[in-house]
Amino acid sequence: MIKPTAVAQKKAGKILDRILEEGYLIISLKMVHLCKRDAEAFYSIHKDRPFFAELTSYMSSGPIIAAILQKNNAVDDYRTLIGSTNPADAAEGTIRKLYGTDLGKNAVHGSDSDENAEVECSFFFSGMEKMKWK
């Protein structure tokens, strides 16, 4: 996902371009404005964390862009590409360092495992939209 601030700041094109340059295929792509309940469902893994209310309010504050990306070792490589959760700690040249503002407004979301990637892809996209490239 490209998070609301990065979308509002018109960074989505640059972020998607970088993702493509790094060798990912975009399987599906959509812009949507999540309601609070959608954001709570998407981030239910964090429902007991102290930042859950703040996170879900923010993620429903404006449109986000959701994408399914395909690449070998995509989950690990994408997390390297985006950098640490807090942009202040992210390595130079990473997406969060370049386009993130702070811990909450950190430009992008990435799945943390193949299993969660499947769940998260299914949250946004239908079976037909999840078809892999050959």
Ligand code: RTP
């Ligand atoms: P994400 O799920 O968004 O890709 O980020 P992540 O794996 O790097 O971080 P995670 O621990 O899953 O946290 C999800 C999002 O919650 C916000 N957060 N706020 N206030 C806080 O202490 C705090 N900690 C995390 C961040 O925006 C993070 O991306």
Ligand code: MG
């Ligand atoms: Mg996470």
